[in-house]
Amino acid sequence: MAQNSNMNAQPSADDVMISMQGVNKWFGSFHVLRDINLTVYRGERIVICGPSGSGKSTLIRCLNRLEEHQAGDITVQGITLNNDLKNIDEIRREVGMVFQHFNLFPHLSILENCTLAPIWVRRMPKAKAEEIAMHYLERVKIPEQAHKYPGQLSGGQQQRVAIARALCMEPKLMLFDEPTSALDPEMIKEVLDTMVGLAEDGMSMICVTHEMGFARKVANRVIFMDEGQVVEEKEPEAFFSNPESERTKLFLSQILDH
Amino acid sequence: MARTSKAAAPQFVRTEEAPLLPPPATEAGITGWLWHNIFESMADFHSPTAAIRSLFMIMFSVLLVYVFGTQIYGLLDFAIFSAVFSDPDGLKREACWTVQQGGALPDGWHAACWPFVVAKQKYALFGPFPMEELWRVYLALVLGAIGLAWVLIERLPFRRHAGVLMLTVYPLATFILMTGGNIEVSTTNVAIWFVLGLALISAGRLASAGHLGTVMGDFAGSLGGVGWLVVAFATVTGIAAIDFSLEPVDTGDWGGLLITLVVAITGIVVSLPLGIVLALGRRSDMPVIRVLCTIFIEFWRGVPLITVLFMASVMLPLFLPAGVNFDNLLRALIGVMLFSAAYMAEVVRGGLQAIDKGQYEGADAVGLSYWQKMRLIVLPQALTHVIPGIVNTFIGLFKDTTLVSIVGIFDLLGAGQSAIADAAWSTPVQAITMYLYVGIIFFVFCFGMSRYSIYMENKLGKSRRH
Numbered sequence: 001m002a003q004n005s006n007m008n009a010q011p012s013a014d015d016v017m018i019s020m021q022g023v024n025k026w027f028g029s030f031h032v033l034r035d036i037n038l039t040v041y042r043g044e045r046i047v048i049c050g051p052s053g054s055g056k057s058t059l060i061r062c063l064n065r066l067e068e069h070q071a072g073d074i075t076v077q078g079i080t081l082n083n084d085l086k087n088i089d090e091i092r093r094e095v096g097m098v099f100q101h102f103n104l105f106p107h108l109s110i111l112e113n114c115t116l117a118p119i120w121v122r123r124m125p126k127a128k129a130e131e132i133a134m135h136y137l138e139r140v141k142i143p144e145q146a147h148k149y150p151g152q153l154s155g156g157q158q159q160r161v162a163i164a165r166a167l168c169m170e171p172k173l174m175l176f177d178e179p180t181s182a183l184d185p186e187m188i189k190e191v192l193d194t195m196v197g198l199a200e201d202g203m204s205m206i207c208v209t210h211e212m213g214f215a216r217k218v219a220n221r222v223i224f225m226d227e228g229q230v231v232e233e234k235e236p237e238a239f240f241s242n243p244e245s246e247r248t249k250l251f252l253s254q255i256l257d258h
Numbered sequence: 259m260a261r262t263s264k265a266a267a268p269q270f271v272r273t274e275e276a277p278l279l280p281p282p283a284t285e286a287g288i289t290g291w292l293w294h295n296i297f298e299s300m301a302d303f304h305s306p307t308a309a310i311r312s313l314f315m316i317m318f319s320v321l322l323v324y325v326f327g328t329q330i331y332g333l334l335d336f337a338i339f340s341a342v343f344s345d346p347d348g349l350k351r352e353a354c355w356t357v358q359q360g361g362a363l364p365d366g367w368h369a370a371c372w373p374f375v376v377a378k379q380k381y382a383l384f385g386p387f388p389m390e391e392l393w394r395v396y397l398a399l400v401l402g403a404i405g406l407a408w409v410l411i412e413r414l415p416f417r418r419h420a421g422v423l424m425l426t427v428y429p430l431a432t433f434i435l436m437t438g439g440n441i442e443v444s445t446t447n448v449a450i451w452f453v454l455g456l457a458l459i460s461a462g463r464l465a466s467a468g469h470l471g472t473v474m475g476d477f478a479g480s481l482g483g484v485g486w487l488v489v490a491f492a493t494v495t496g497i498a499a500i501d502f503s504l505e506p507v508d509t510g511d512w513g514g515l516l517i518t519l520v521v522a523i524t525g526i527v528v529s530l531p532l533g534i535v536l537a538l539g540r541r542s543d544m545p546v547i548r549v550l551c552t553i554f555i556e557f558w559r560g561v562p563l564i565t566v567l568f569m570a571s572v573m574l575p576l577f578l579p580a581g582v583n584f585d586n587l588l589r590a591l592i593g594v595m596l597f598s599a600a601y602m603a604e605v606v607r608g609g610l611q612a613i614d615k616g617q618y619e620g621a622d623a624v625g626l627s628y629w630q631k632m633r634l635i636v637l638p639q640a641l642t643h644v645i646p647g648i649v650n651t652f653i654g655l656f657k658d659t660t661l662v663s664i665v666g667i668f669d670l671l672g673a674g675q676s677a678i679a680d681a682a683w684s685t686p687v688q689a690i691t692m693y694l695y696v697g698i699i700f701f702v703f704c705f706g707m708s709r710y711s712i713y714m715e716n717k718l719g720k721s722r723r724h
Contacts, residue, residue, distance in 0.1 A: 096623070121624065
């Protein structure tokens with residue numbers, strides 16, 4: 001893919017968006033993340049895949065402190081992620097997140113879902129926030145739903161609202177935690193199209209997903225995780241055509257056979 | 259179809275639309291409603307079992323209608339049809355006496371004696387409040403009714419402003435109207451508090467601008483908040499100390515429905531926010547706050563309200579230094595507030611537990627702070643879930659106010675009871691008429707709260723269809 005390699009500019013040290021050094025995390029005595037070392041550069045699009053329970057969701061949830069890591073260093077945009085609430089707030093302002101179950105606020109309209117954080121966190125005037133919200137709702141192609149409530153929308157529409165909500169904070173990085181896993185098959189495409197559009201605009205993204213077509217199309221790197229470790233990390237072409245680890249081969253054979 | 263099978267697979271392609279037909283009579287309109295709600299259960303005679311069931315349902319329905327009919331008729335007969343409504347000759351008790359008892363009513367007459375209630379009306383509603391000062395109570399009640407209606411009716415503009423006024427200016431105005439204001443505090447003390455508050459606010463400003471170092475910077479918000487509270491306290495005290503040249507009325511002279519409303523409304527207004535804070539505290543990550551809130555809640559839930567009221571009115575003065583003595587009503591009020599706040603806290607906690615973890619994560623991920631997350635995302639949903647429980651607590655509190663009569667405060671029921679003791683109206687129906695009247699007043703208030711809660715549930719439920 002010519003376009004793909006185009007976006008693959010050589011990164012420099014200034015462009016480091018995320019750096020994880022020797023990150024370890026436990027749930028009680030269960031070691032969920034084991035010695036994670038990962039650097040993500042500005043504009044990179046990373047797909048993380050792996051069997052369930054492999055720690056991929058936990059990994060990206062550590063990046064905005066929805067989960068706390070116990071050992072190692074994480075820096076996001078040069079801000080060290082520690083117990084300092086100011087740092088956490090600053091990182092959360094820069095990092096948008098989309099969840100498997102959307103996590104829209106059911107008591108607020110679509111527009112209010114999108115304007116809430118800009119108004120309260122960025123202290124933006126309401127009119128400006130609504131203008132931005134409508135811009136992003138148009139971008140995810142559902143401006144006409146702005147005054148409905150989340151419960152009145154289909155799953156695919158809700159997930160696109162969730163993407164718009166995250167974009168309204170104008171984040172530098174987007175995290176996607178299995179954004180299509182809870183959707184009916186006919187709705188997966190509309191969400192993936194939105195994500196491809198974002199990638200083409202140069203947004204830095206980390207996606208936990210099993211949509212391998214999406215990985216091939218937009219990812220710079222595919223990371224395969226198993227049992228809390230990074231097992232294999234490659235460009236998508238090489239990852240799919242030439243996996244080296246047995247675990248990767250087994251995983252790929254299981255998800256690609258149908 | 260790519261599959262091969264020996265038998266020809268059944269094939270079907272729809273070529274014309276199936277017609278849309280009107281519903282049968284049993285599914286729509288009044289007939290449908292009557293059928294589904296009344297007759298369907300008693301019209302099945304297709305088998306012996308079904309017939310027996312239907313017959314039983316018919317007999318049961320007739321019996322129920324009969325029992326309720328006679329009871330309701332009996333009540334209406336007592337309260338309206340046979341009741342005595344007027345006493346034009348000023349006969350007092352004789353107006354409600356039968357021939358046998360020395361009056362004019364037929365023997366065996368047994369119905370409400372409303373002239374007695376009319377004569378005791380003012381006492382039942384306001385207790386021994388001085389007659390010539392009653393206009394102050396009326397004014398406070400009218401202002402309160404207008405303000406409350408303004409806040410509750412959704413079509414009106416500026417509801418938020420009205421709500422703020424109702425929670426700030428109105429209580430103070432009512433306090434001054436009903437007690438006469440002019441409380442005894444030294445002007446110096448008020449001034450000192452005021453200046454202290456201003457100092458705290460300025461310190462908060464300086465701290466948030468970073469002039470007092472990073473450690474103080476983190477406390478800037480709290481400093482400012484405490485400062486505003488202190489200033490508000492000083493202002494309120496200052497205003498309450500102004501002499502409006504109103505005749506002072508001791509709270510011991512308050513009574514009747516007035517006391518019921520004062521206790522219930524203060525209890526309701528204070529217990530909800532306090533309960534929310536306690537519920538959040540009990541679910542806090544900070545162990546000290548969690549333990550303190552849990553102890554507070556469990557303590558107040560563990561003792562009966564009567565004990566609380568007794569402690570407040572009889573025991574508390576024994577522990578206070580001689581000369582320090584604050585108002586009996588105020589002590590009872592504080593007891594009721596803390597007691598109902600503990601119950602409210604558990605109701606609210608129930609609502610908080612119903613909120614999905616994803617909502618917290620969604621709010622965290624967009625960068626909302628703890629208080630923003632609670633105020634904008636979690637509490638609106640949690641409180642909506644538990645409206646029935648909250649209103650239940652309100653209604654319970656409203657009726658529990660009758661317990662204050664145990665510490666010598668005469669609420670509606672207490673005032674009614676002391677009115678019954680008046681021999682000038684002594685008749686066999688005197689007590690029962692007064693209790694009926696008191697019961698109706700309680701019912702109107704409680705039923706009103708119940709209906710408003712159902713209305714709120716329906717309204718808020720609309721936005722969360724799934």
